[in-house]
Amino acid sequence: MSEVRVRFAPSPTGFFHIGSARTVLFNWLYARNTGGTFILRIEDTDKARNTDEALQVLLDGMRWLGLDWDEGPEVGGDYGPYFQSQRGAIYEEYLGKLKAAGRTYEQDGAVFFKISGEPQVLEDAIRGRVERTEEKDFVIVRSDGSPGFHLVNVVDDIAMGITHVIRGEDHLSNTSKHMELFKAFGAPLPVFAHIPLILKEQGKGKMSKRDEGALVEDYQKSGFLSEAVVNYLCLLGWSPKDDSEKMPLKEIIERFGFDGINKGNARFDSRKMSFLNTSYLRELSLDVFIEMARPILLEAGVIDVSVDEAYLKQVMAISQEKVRMPVDIVGISGTFFSEEFEIEPKAEAKVFKKGEPMVCLQEFKEALETLEDYSVAGVEAGMDALVERSGRKRNDFFGVARLAVSGLDRGPGFYELVSVLGKDRMVSRIEAFISSRSEVS
Ligand code: GLU
Numbered sequence: 438m439s440e441v442r443v444r445f446a447p448s449p450t451g452f453f454h455i456g457s458a459r460t461v462l463f464n465w466l467y468a469r470n471t472g473g474t475f476i477l478r479i480e481d482t483d484k485a486r487n488t489d490e491a492l493q494v495l496l497d498g499m500r501w502l503g504l505d506w507d508e509g510p511e512v513g514g515d516y517g518p519y520f521q522s523q524r525g526a527i528y529e530e531y532l533g534k535l536k537a538a539g540r541t542y543e544q545d546g547a548v549f550f551k552i553s554g555e556p557q558v559l560e561d562a563i564r565g566r567v568e569r570t571e572e573k574d575f576v577i578v579r580s581d582g583s584p585g586f587h588l589v590n591v592v593d594d595i596a597m598g599i600t601h602v603i604r605g606e607d608h609l610s611n612t613s614k615h616m617e618l619f620k621a622f623g624a625p626l627p628v629f630a631h632i633p634l635i636l637k638e639q640g641k642g643k644m645s646k647r648d649e650g651a652l653v654e655d656y657q658k659s660g661f662l663s664e665a666v667v668n669y670l671c672l673l674g675w676s677p678k679d680d681s682e683k684m685p686l687k688e689i690i691e692r693f694g695f696d697g698i699n700k701g702n703a704r705f706d707s708r709k710m711s712f713l714n715t716s717y718l719r720e721l722s723l724d725v726f727i728e729m730a731r732p733i734l735l736e737a738g739v740i741d742v743s744v745d746e747a748y749l750k751q752v753m754a755i756s757q758e759k760v761r762m763p764v765d766i767v768g769i770s771g772t773f774f775s776e777e778f779e780i781e782p783k784a785e786a787k788v789f790k791k792g793e794p795m796v797c798l799q800e801f802k803e804a805l806e807t808l809e810d811y812s813v814a815g816v817e818a819g820m821d822a823l824v825e826r827s828g829r830k831r832n833d834f835f836g837v838a839r840l841a842v843s844g845l846d847r848g849p850g851f852y853e854l855v856s857v858l859g860k861d862r863m864v865s866r867i868e869a870f871i872s873s874r875s876e877v878s
Contacts, residue, residue, distance in 0.1 A: 441473025443601045445506075446590065448480040449491035452646045453498035453653040455705075456605060456635050459670045463632055464603045465504045466671070466693040473600075477509030478593060479520045482583060487522075498653040502663050503686075516597040521589050528584040531592045531622065532577070540621050546580035550588075550618065557613040562601075562630035562695040569613040577618075587611065591618040594627060603630045607643075630695050633674055636704045650707050660733065660763030662721075665714040674703040682709075683716055715761045727753050730766045737767045739774050748773075751857045755849035772843040773857065776866070784846035787836070794837035795874060800827055801834045802867045811859055816852045841870035 443464045447457060468475035477499075481487035496510065508514025518524055532548070535541050540551045552571045559567045577588040584592075594602060594615075609631045619626050635644045644651050656666050664686070672682060676699070677692045684692075721729065730753060734740045740749065752773045759769050772778040788794050801823065808819040824831055835851050842863055848854060855863055 439472040441468060441471040441600050442476060442598050443468050443473060443603055444476040444478050444594070444597065444599050446478045446480050446593070446604075447495055448483060449487050449495050451486070451488070451491040451494055453495050454644075454646050454651055455653060455670065455673075456644060456651075457495075458498065458502060458653050458666075459635065459673055460603065460605055460632060461499060461504050462502070462667065462670050463630075463675070463693075463698070465506075466690060467601065467603060467695075468507070469690045470693045474507045475505075476514070476516070476597060476599070477506035477519065478597065479510060479522075480586075480590070481520055481522045482586070482589060484522070494654065498657070501657050502653070502667055504667075521593065524589070524593065525584075527596055528589055528592055531596075532584070532588070535577075535621060538621065541577070542574075547576045548578035549574045550577045550621070552614075552617050553620070557616040559612055559616065559629055561609075561612075562628050563633075563698050564606075564609070564631055564700060567609065567612075569610075571613050571617055575614060587614050587618060591615050591622070595619065595622055595624045599627050601628045601630060603632065606631045606633050630698070633699060633702045635673060636702050638705045638707055644705050648705075650705060650710070660729075661710075661714050662717045662729075662763075665717040666710070668717070669710045669713050672709070673705070674699055683713060711761065718760055718763070719758055721757070723750065723754055723757065726757050729763060730770075733763055733766055734770070734774075737771070739767055739771050744774070748857075755853040755857055759847075759849055768845075769848055772845070772848075776862075776869075778844045780840065780844040780870075781846070784840055784844065787846055788840045792833055794833075795871070797829065797833045798837045798841055798867060798871065800829075801838050802864060802871075805855075805860060805863050805867070808860070811856055813852045813856045816855045820852070838867070842866040 445457075445461045445464050465475050467473070479487070479492065481492070492510070499506070506512060508516060509519045513519075532541070535550065541548050542551065543549070551574050554571065556568055556570045559569070561567055575587065577585050579585055590611075593599075612629055612631070616626060636642065637644045637648055638650070646652060650656075653666070657663075667686060668682075668684060668689070671684075671689050671693075675693065675697050677684070677689075677697060718726070727750065731740075735742070752770050753766075756766060756770045760766050804819055804823045808815065810816075810818070820831060820834070823829075823834065836846060839848065839851060839854065840846060842858060843854070849857075858866075
């Protein structure tokens with residue numbers, strides 16, 4: 438283990454914003470890159486908002502993203518307690534030091550810190566040199582007796598041996614106060630690294646919790662893969678020196694450093710996030726993909742527990758590459774598992790726009806009835822022969838046949854679809870379609 442000790446210090450509010458997730462991630466990456474220690478410290482001094490449920494939202498989100506902490510709630514460590522609400526005695530002790538040094542005074546029931554008023558020159562690991570001079574003494578203990586944010590934040594960073602403070606740029610304006618406090622305690626300054634903000638996808642300003650795509654739990658609920666979300670969050674403000682985008686976490690850990698973090702703000706890009714998600718989905722091994730899809734299909738009532746596993750595997754194998762979001766699996770594979778499906782009007786209109794689809798469908802059905810080899814290659818050869826015999830084009834058969842057996846104009850590859858559905862299902866679905874259409878006319 439190296440000497441590096443970094444921390445994520447959230448005040449749980451019940452939301453886990455992607456901006457916070459990225460702050461965790463950058464701390465975590467720095468710790469893993471340097472072989473240091475990643476600490477989770479809960480800044481829960483606001484009793485009304487910092488409930489246990491709010492804490493769980495955060496812990497669940499971090500676990501889902503795979504960002505494990507070496508010290509903190511539920512894992513412990515030598516520098517605890519890791520909840521500020523339990524560290525009152527430590528704050529008292531540190532406050533005593535400031536009092537003894539004559540750096541405090543009381544006014545209207547609050548305790549103020551006497552600033553030095555000297556210019557505070559910060560060499561920020563991301564922003565570079567930032568100079569700022571505090572002009573006013575500030576409150577460190579509120580009039581209700583509770584220690585204030587600046588005091589507890591700095592005391593904990595000192596007491597927990599934090600070497601690098603990596604946090605959002607919104608705290609840059611607090612840093613000169615914090616530097617004053619570190620110096621008053623005679624403690625060495627940590628390295629500060631202020632991460633640029635995440636801007637809304639459209640329009641001006643910082644992304645807020647109300648913006649679409651802002652909450653980690655929404656990605657979790659809508660079935661994003663955590664690997665894709667983590668990969669995307671890395672790229673939100675950090676980039677390796679080349680143009681790599683999709684990178685395994687192991688490689689990101691190796692390449693991560695402050696020099697790759699942009700000074701400018703990062704703009705949220707939901708399309709890039711989806712794109713990464715799709716490419717991670719396509720790369721899952723078939724078995725992993727099936728286990729991801731299974732609960733979704735069960736929940737949607739597409740399959741039940743008695744599903745034929747071999748058939749499920751065949752259907753998933755031809756559907757996986759068509760899935761952009763996990764939930765798409767329902768639409769793409771639903772018709773493989775039931776003889777009762779709707780014919781989508783839009784798809785039907787497209788098919789019936791031109792040519793003689795019903796005649797083609799009849800010819801196609803006859804070809805299927807005599808076909809013996811239902812492997813993908815066999816189906817393709819059968820189609821070649823049909824095209825040859827009839828003098829028609831492949832597309833004359835594809836659209837209407839797909840419509841008749843699935844109700845859609847999209848889905849897995851055509852030969853794969855025929856091969857997996859097999860002769861009996863294909864023929865009976867086409868017959869049902871033909872008879873339903875002849876009743877209408
Ligand atoms: N509790 C503060 C926050 O959530 C921590 C700031 C810091 O990282 O120093 O913004």
